[in-house]
Amino acid sequence: MTGGSVRGPGTPGADVPVHVELRTTDVEEARAFCRKLYYDPLRIEPVGDPGRFDFRADVVELGPITVGEVGYGTDIRISSGGLETAYHVLAPLTGMLRSRHRGTVVLADPTRAVVYRPTGDIELEWPGTCRLLSVKVERTALERELDAALDQRVVSPLPLGASFDVADGPGRTWVALVRLLLAELRGPDGLASQPRMAARWRDMVVSGLALTVEHPYGEEPAGLQGPYRPRTVKRALDVMHAEPWRSYTTRDLASVAGVGIRVLQDGFRQHVGMSPMTYLRRLRLDGVHAELSRTDPGGVSVSEVAYRWGFTHLGRFAGAYRERFGVPPSATLRGRA
Known part of the structure; x- marks a missing residue:
């Protein structure tokens, strides 16, 4: 020894x-x-x-x-x-x-x-x-x-x-x-x-x-995105982080940013690495995952949490959740037990 x-x-x-x-x-x-x-x-x-x-x-x-x-x-x-x-x-x-x-x-x-x-x-x-x-x-x-x-x-x-x-x-x-x-x-x-x-x-x-x-x-x-993002992209990001559950469209976010839809989409691809709606979906999924991980399984249902984060189609939500985290949302909720 x-x-x-x-x-x-x-x-x-x-x-x-x-x-x-x-x-x-x-x-x-x-x-x-x-x-x-x-x-x-x-x-x-x-x-x-x-x-x-x-x-x-x-x-x-x-x-x-x-x-x-x-x-x-x-x-x-x-x-x-x-x-x-x-x-x-x-x-x-x-x-x-x-x-x-x-x-x-x-x-x-x-x-x-x-x-x-x-x-x-x-x-x-x-x-x-x-x-x-x-x-x-x-x-x-x-x-x-x-x-x-x-x-x-x-x-x-x-x-x-x-x-x-x-x-x-x-x-x-x-x-x-x-x-x-x-x-x-x-x-x-x-x-x-x-x-x-x-x-x-x-x-x-x-x-x-x-x-x-x-x-x-x-x-x-x-590190591959560069440390700074255009103000237009930043405006859209700030809105999404402030209220990720809102039913934004790309047009809504472009209006907030003060640019056209195509300009916003190009800015997101260059500086964020994905489209605005893909980013929003990922933001919501991570919010659901965090809430399910810390919630008592007897106190809430998966559908309640999903709706709270802006998901209205539970079938598509469940598929996206499994694709991102490798397990169904119910497994994350039960994992708290």
Whole structure:
């Protein structure tokens, strides 16, 4: 058994990286380690051969981020309440992880990472063959970063997508960046171990995640849209965010923006990445999802919530909801039980 070791004079939360590693066959020691570095309460239960339990974690804390490689050696089940203070990404390096969060089930593997928002219970089925990259980002750090990339205030918690592709595109680059940072910070003499450089790497990880993960502020990652949007587009966005349940038409939104329909549509495609009505539908779906996730199943029905958010055709709503979240709306509501 190898106990935790800390390298460097800094403390968690500073710009000086703090490196901690642990290898143990003791379940309680592994639980204590994870609760201290990640979340408490956090329930970890082996469901595979207990004799094969072999917890290995190599973790670096750097200001608002905690990055590590973690594996258990045997099949385990993990459950946790809302993360509250952080967003979290798990990206398997080997094997497959089954995740359930806010009514959505994601099968994460080396091609797809799973994303957790600060609210909603989490359940993980983690096979012994799965070793993964774990990235915890403080809630305020990610929200500030995304807010800075847009010309509008974002909601909190961010309505992020449940997963993203890491086999190609921005996701692959972001995972490579995180792995390189972790490798650099493990060594005592790497360039990233210097406080000024470590702070820059830290900011790259946070900003890279903000530009990679899916959010309702645009179909394309925020960084590809440019930090500023025309005033006409901003006017339409402000109206939709103020009263998303209203039965707007594209003509209504163009009138608010003071331009023609075609000009508004072209502006949205260029600066938001989708049409005005597609954006409005996504905004409403995320509102329904958030309300169903936090509502007592006995206190409201799916149809009530859908109507409240402007959906009048329940069949089309249910299909759009399943397409976006991977489950029917009733599953999200029951997931609260």
